[in-house]
Amino acid sequence: MATDRLSLVFGALADPTRRAILARLAAGEATVADLAAPFSMSQPAVSKHLKVLEQAGLISRNRRATARLSRLEAEPLREVTTWLARYQRFWNESHERLDDLLAALQAGQEQDPCPGPVATAKGNDDEQD
Amino acid sequence: MSKTEITAEPGIPMIIITREFDAPRELVFRAHTDPDLLVQWLGPRDLALAIDRYEVRNGGAWRYVNTDAAGNAYGFHGVFHGEPSPDAIVQTFEFEGAPGHVCLQSATFAERGGKTLMRTVSSFQSVEDRDAMVASGMERGVHDSGERLAELLARLQAS
Numbered sequence: 001m002a003t004d005r006l007s008l009v010f011g012a013l014a015d016p017t018r019r020a021i022l023a024r025l026a027a028g029e030a031t032v033a034d035l036a037a038p039f040s041m042s043q044p045a046v047s048k049h050l051k052v053l054e055q056a057g058l059i060s061r062n063r064r065a066t067a068r069l070s071r072l073e074a075e076p077l078r079e080v081t082t083w084l085a086r087y088q089r090f091w092n093e094s095h096e097r098l099d100d101l102l103a104a105l106q107a108g109q110e111q112d113p114c115p116g117p118v119a120t121a122k123g124n125d126d127e128q129d
Numbered sequence: 130m131s132k133t134e135i136t137a138e139p140g141i142p143m144i145i146i147t148r149e150f151d152a153p154r155e156l157v158f159r160a161h162t163d164p165d166l167l168v169q170w171l172g173p174r175d176l177a178l179a180i181d182r183y184e185v186r187n188g189g190a191w192r193y194v195n196t197d198a199a200g201n202a203y204g205f206h207g208v209f210h211g212e213p214s215p216d217a218i219v220q221t222f223e224f225e226g227a228p229g230h231v232c233l234q235s236a237t238f239a240e241r242g243g244k245t246l247m248r249t250v251s252s253f254q255s256v257e258d259r260d261a262m263v264a265s266g267m268e269r270g271v272h273d274s275g276e277r278l279a280e281l282l283a284r285l286q287a288s
Binding site: 010086094095 | 146
């Protein structure tokens with residue numbers, strides 16, 4: 001996944017109007033007039049947003065008869081969610097381990113109110129390998 | 130069961146992580162500041178964590194190294210700002226593979242009914258820094274899922 005593409009996608013998603021346009025396109029293809037209708041916005045202003053979305057690869061546009069139709073492209077969104085999913089997994093796994101540790105510490109505390117030695121991991125302690 | 134929530138708003142160089150733990154906040158705090166405990170949970174199980182230094186005090190430095198099964202080592206370091214306490218741990222965070230790209234992390238711990246809600250706010254210097262950090266930091270197997278796409282779309286429609 002190219003990071004610059006990710007930046008384009010995030011930039012495109014940063015605007016609430018563009019997110020609303022994407023949400024509308026999730027329901028199906030639409031013309032500029034269709035998309036402009038819910039907003040108090042001119043068609044040229046909507047076209048500008050469509051251009052940003054198109055550059056990010058989030059939509060494609062094609063012409064049918066005289067109307068130009070915009071359509072949602074799901075792949076960049078998938079990349080964004082995949083990007084976050086990795087980070088999510090890192091922290092999920094860390095926090096699950098922390099859950100286990102906290103449970104073990106609390107179980108130990110019931111028997112011994114002062115568990116574990118004071119940490120001395122400062123500096124250069126040589127481990128076995 | 131508790132779930133880790135990660136929020137990364139488009140266009141804002143921040144990541145917010147929240148998670149509830151079934152333990153008093155003093156203990157959750159200790160798990161974050163006692164290096165002997167930290168090595169037991171921070172990071173995925175297949176990454177070894179070696180703590181080089183961990184001076185939990187105002188101005189104290191910390192450094193640790195993650196090593197994967199192939200022997201690749203990734204170092205991280207930073208400094209604690211303010212006296213770390215269960216109210217807040219504020220520290221800088223820098224990946225040694227990208228020097229100068231420093232993130233400021235602030236973790237708070239709120240206890241209610243014996244459980245602790247931890248909230249970590251990471252502020253990056255730019256959106257690009259944040260995105261690169263997330264993209265490069267955790268190069269692990271990816272499970273693509275249509276569910277996440279569906280969730281994102283639902284969120285897009287809600288906003």
